[in-house]
Amino acid sequence: MNSKILVVFLVVLAVFSSCDNDGPYEDYLVARPILKNAVSFKAEAIDIMEPIPVVSSGKVYAYKNYIFVNDVGLGFHVIDNSSPQNPERIAFIKLKGNNDISIKDDKLYADSYGDLVVFNISDINAISLISRMENAIYNNGVWMTNVTFPQADIYEYGDIDYDKDIVVGWEVNMERRSVADYEKQFNCDNCDLAFVSENTLNSQQGTVGQGGSLARFKIIGNYLYVVDYSDLNIFDIADLEQPKVLEDVQVGWDIETIFNQGEILFLGGRQGMYIYDIKDPEKPEFISEFRHGTACDPVVVDGTYAYVTLKGGNMCGGTESGLYIIDVSNLKNPELKVIYPMEGPNGLGVKGDQLFICDGGAGLKVYDKSNAPNITMVSHFKDIVAYDVIPLSSSLLMIGDQTLYQYEYLDNDIKLLSTLEL
DSSP states (O other): OHHHHHHHHHHHHHHHHHHTTTOOEEEEEEEEEEEEEHHHHHHTSEEEEOOOOOSSEEEEEEETTEEEEEETTTEEEEEEOSSTTSOEEEEEEEETTOOOEEEETTEEEEEETTEEEEEEOSSTTSOEEEEEETTSSOTTOOOBOSOOOOOOSEEOOOSOOTTTEEEEEEEEEEEEEEHHHHHHTTOOTTOOOOOOOOOOBTBTTOSBOEEOTTOSEEEETTEEEEEOSSEEEEEEOSSTTSOEEOOOEEOOSSEEEEEEETTEEEEEESSEEEEEEOSSTTSOEEEEEEEOSSOBOOEEEETTEEEEEEBOSTTSOSSOOEEEEEEOSSTTSOEEEEEEEOSSOOOEEEETTEEEEEOBTTOEEEEEOTTTTSOEEEEEEOSSOBOEEEEOSSEEEEEETTEEEEEEEOSSSEEEEEEEEO
16 A cells, blocks of 8 residues: 555656756746737828827927927827917827927928838828838837836747737736746847937028927938937938938937937937037948936037936936036037036927926926026926927927927026917
């Protein structure tokens, strides 16, 4: 009897031993993507609609008498600003996967899941699609939508076709897995996944709109420059309706914004500011960089000073928030002059001797920079959330917390003109 029990015990032990070769085992949350064919998905992504409420206001762009407000990942709202005291919403351009736009001579360029999409807006009441260039912006394969990554321990992507598949959701289940399999995902030696996370330049400029400091799109002359996570994408738009894709330039990591002063590009990234010469607009040349701690980092430049807001915390990094003023009189050797503490700065802008800082929940701050790098606060609009600004010739646009604010300039200050709840 005892011998039979012993045999059964040895058999069971052998079974468990054979199953535990890769052990020990633990329970893990395993996430798998829900896929949809990219062609059919993108076909549903564009539509011209009547005005609708904003879901999540993003960047703002001004062109002629119109304002375009991005609805993050969904498209952009069109606002008639013929009367800044009484702006009026007139349309919503549904464009899924969109985060930014730029406009020249009534041709609107926008991103959509890494594609470059071109619209004709010559008749604002009859906006039409001209073309869609697939994977023109992100040439390393774009398959992620704006679907948020789920909380999980293991992500199994399976056989994703980066050219044909779009992730539209996730399925998460608790599963028993070996600890070795769990730890294996952190060794990415063989990983090949592609995560997406008012100047003039000669007579080529034409009629070009103006974006804020958080812009990733910039039109200069006959060229459109677009920054993605690591590259500067370049398009020849001499033929406005048929852009030509040129060779892109790898510029760094975590690139977020683009700004130009004449033939010099200033790129803001979470690791620093990168300076490029575009005398040859098709072949930008690296000049120098200014490195800082990890933080969200838009930049604007006026004369010999660059103004950079660094925002720490959350997804931006651990660097303490502040305004950095950098001397760029010697482009090959940018030099930090002073740091002003901020609470949670986003975008910023300059006009004449005025510097405008969107300090997040701390509101909009206005400084006199006539004695730069020393600046003096002249006004502070509290109890609003400030995201980004565009200093226009006759008024200042500011977007924040699903509201569009417009201000008029005073001698050394600004006064609120209107607000539009989006």
